[in-house]
Amino acid sequence: MQILTDILSLFKRKQFVTEATPDDLVVLGRHEEPDMLGVASPIPYKSAKLIKVKDLIDASSNVTYTNINNGTGTNPVGIYKNTTTAPASVNLRSLCSTGNNLSVTLNNNEIEISTTGEPNTASNLGEGAGVFVNKSGEDLRFRSITSSDGSVQIQQSVTEIDLSINQISAPSGPPAWARYDFYESFDNGTQFTINDGAFFQPINVLYSTIMSGFNPFHYTNGRFEFSQSDKNKVYTLTVVFKASAPNANQTHIDIAFTAQGDYSRLGKSIGFYKGNGTVQNFHEMFQFYVDQDLIDWGLQVNIGADGGSVFVGDVIYFINELK
Numbered sequence: 001m002q003i004l005t006d007i008l009s010l011f012k013r014k015q016f017v018t019e020a021t022p023d024d025l026v027v028l029g030r031h032e033e034p035d036m037l038g039v040a041s042p043i044p045y046k047s048a049k050l051i052k053v054k055d056l057i058d059a060s061s062n063v064t065y066t067n068i069n070n071g072t073g074t075n076p077v078g079i080y081k082n083t084t085t086a087p088a089s090v091n092l093r094s095l096c097s098t099g100n101n102l103s104v105t106l107n108n109n110e111i112e113i114s115t116t117g118e119p120n121t122a123s124n125l126g127e128g129a130g131v132f133v134n135k136s137g138e139d140l141r142f143r144s145i146t147s148s149d150g151s152v153q154i155q156q157s158v159t160e161i162d163l164s165i166n167q168i169s170a171p172s173g174p175p176a177w178a179r180y181d182f183y184e185s186f187d188n189g190t191q192f193t194i195n196d197g198a199f200f201q202p203i204n205v206l207y208s209t210i211m212s213g214f215n216p217f218h219y220t221n222g223r224f225e226f227s228q229s230d231k232n233k234v235y236t237l238t239v240v241f242k243a244s245a246p247n248a249n250q251t252h253i254d255i256a257f258t259a260q261g262d263y264s265r266l267g268k269s270i271g272f273y274k275g276n277g278t279v280q281n282f283h284e285m286f287q288f289y290v291d292q293d294l295i296d297w298g299l300q301v302n303i304g305a306d307g308g309s310v311f312v313g314d315v316i317y318f319i320n321e322l323k
Contacts, residue, residue, distance in 0.1 A: 022054035191313030
């Protein structure tokens with residue numbers, strides 16, 4: 001009973017300690033209610049036990065801590081880490097942020113996790129060709145910059161993409177040209193007649209002089225022919241001839257071009273200014289560039305009469321490449 005007296009004395013004097021060692025003892029007691037009430041009721045059963053602090057702590061270690069999840073997340077991580085007995089501790093992992101867009105804030109009752117958001121899209125500004133394509137997952141995808149024909153040189157550094165034009169030297173030597181003289185002539189009386197509303201294509205080449213340069217010209221059956229090597233080049237065609245008209249006041253000559261595409265706009269109408277039956281010299285120049293239509297279909301020169309018949313001869317075609 002001495003230990004009970006000592007415990008009561010400590011209570012009365014409020015002598016309490018704040019720390020305990022593993023071998024210190026703790027008193028355990030149980031007070032049960034009596035079976036009946038009244039003066040003759042049995043004395044309640046009372047008992048006292050002693051337990052060491054370390055055994056009391058070990059008894060609490062039977063508590064199980066579990067990290068749970070609903071199974072829908074990807075790679076879940078747990079807050080609970082482990083439990084230690086010396087000292088007694090339940091160890092939990094801390095929450096922290098290692099990214100620039102994520103922050104963790106502690107208030108009285110909650111841990112708040114917030115984010116400023118990830119880039120969701122990119123925009124092409126201005127009216128030029130855009131380099132941004134789309135977003136795939138968290139990946140923003142952009143077009144690469146290339147030069148399909150090698151005319152633009154592309155170099156990149158850590159912070160810049162440098163574009164420069166590869167200088168293309170013009171071919172050396174004289175430009176290509178050709179001259180075609182036709183048989184029909186006023187000098188030998190073989191000039192040809194073009195009736196009102198009709199067109200004529202000179203085909204009887206008397207002789208030709210071709211300085212081919214890099215691309216020889218071909219004139220076959222009234223049509224100039226071009227090859228792929230002529231594509232995007234610019235040419236000048238000079239048409240020279242002599243002509244007369246019995247009724248010069250109401251008659252004119254039409255020079256028209258037959259080709260696929262917009263080449264019909266090269267045509268021109270020419271009047272007679274020296275009177276009826278007088279032979280005049282005509283000299284007209286036309287400039288054009290070669291596209292795929294001209295390569296596929298060629299270019300045909302037509303000389304026509306409008307308002308009356310005309311006589312034409314001494315036709316010369318001179319075509320040359322411009323550089």
